[in-house]
Amino acid sequence: MKKWNVASVRAAKGVRKLGCCTAYDACFARLADEAGVPILLVGDSMGMTMLGYDTTLPVKLEETVSATAAVARAAKDAMVVADMPFGSYQCGDDLAVANAVKCIQAGADAVKLEGGARVAGLIRRLVDSGIPVLAHVGMTPQSVNEYGGFKRQGKTREAADRVLADAKAVEEAGAFAVTLECIPSELAAEITAALKIVTVGIGAGPVCDAQWLVMHDLLGLNEKAPSFVKQYAQLAGDVRNAFAAYVEEVAAGVFPARR
Numbered sequence: 001m002k003k004w005n006v007a008s009v010r011a012a013k014g015v016r017k018l019g020c021c022t023a024y025d026a027c028f029a030r031l032a033d034e035a036g037v038p039i040l041l042v043g044d045s046m047g048m049t050m051l052g053y054d055t056t057l058p059v060k061l062e063e064t065v066s067a068t069a070a071v072a073r074a075a076k077d078a079m080v081v082a083d084m085p086f087g088s089y090q091c092g093d094d095l096a097v098a099n100a101v102k103c104i105q106a107g108a109d110a111v112k113l114e115g116g117a118r119v120a121g122l123i124r125r126l127v128d129s130g131i132p133v134l135a136h137v138g139m140t141p142q143s144v145n146e147y148g149g150f151k152r153q154g155k156t157r158e159a160a161d162r163v164l165a166d167a168k169a170v171e172e173a174g175a176f177a178v179t180l181e182c183i184p185s186e187l188a189a190e191i192t193a194a195l196k197i198v199t200v201g202i203g204a205g206p207v208c209d210a211q212w213l214v215m216h217d218l219l220g221l222n223e224k225a226p227s228f229v230k231q232y233a234q235l236a237g238d239v240r241n242a243f244a245a246y247v248e249e250v251a252a253g254v255f256p257a258r259r
């Protein structure tokens with residue numbers, strides 16, 4: 001299989017739906033890559049899944065760069081997308097481009113950032129600098145303080161029109177794909193039909209061109225997952241049982257066995 005890139009992701013629209021997920025380290029990135037996941041997102045969700053925070057806001061650029069390098073070392077065919085953390089693209093476009101360059105130099109094939117019309121100028125600059133951008137509209141978790149919680153967006157016609165306008169703005173600015181997070185399925189379908197670029201849904205129903213799942217939700221490592229998640233394994237229990245069996249066997253003198 002040839003490595004996924006901007007052209008092959010674009011070409012998938014209307015031809016093949018893409019099941020994509022997050023990855024934050026080389027071990028799981030290798031397994032996902034071998035399984036054929038086309039896009040691995042080094043999501044700022046790592047703040048919650050890996051680092052124990054309640055939101056994505058505390059994630060630092062250095063943490064994203066280090067995780068991106070690990071995922072990129074393991075991913076042979078998957079496209080690797082670095083999710084620019086909060087604070088890395090809000091303090092002026094020059095700094096944002098410099099920070100995106102750090103992600104690309106760490107091995108990312110593209111960057112993702114949150115926002116619609118208000119980041120369209122930055123997306124244009126990044127794309128003009130040779131940095132592919134995967135945009136993110138709808139519920140943008142870095143705006144959690146603005147929303148007062150992780151709240152579904154686009155519920156009224158007026159709010160839906162704002163999300164649609166944001167999606168059109170990022171397409172117009174040159175993004176090659178756009179994440180649609182936690183919006184009504186009908187709105188996601190409307191946006192998917194209106195755009196030429198790939199829509200990647202999460203909590204946005206079945207009509208999007210592609211889907212994201214957070215790796216920990218998909219694998220059942222997070223026991224409490226959002227209602228839209230499908231768990232393809234229940235690893236939390238298996239992992240806990242393996243640790244417990246090890247502790248018990250050492251205590252009982254069963255492991256290690258005499259040789």
Ligand code: KIV
Nearest residue numbers: 022043044045202212
């Ligand atoms: O960080 C993340 O996991 C995301 C998801 C919405 C895909 O941005």
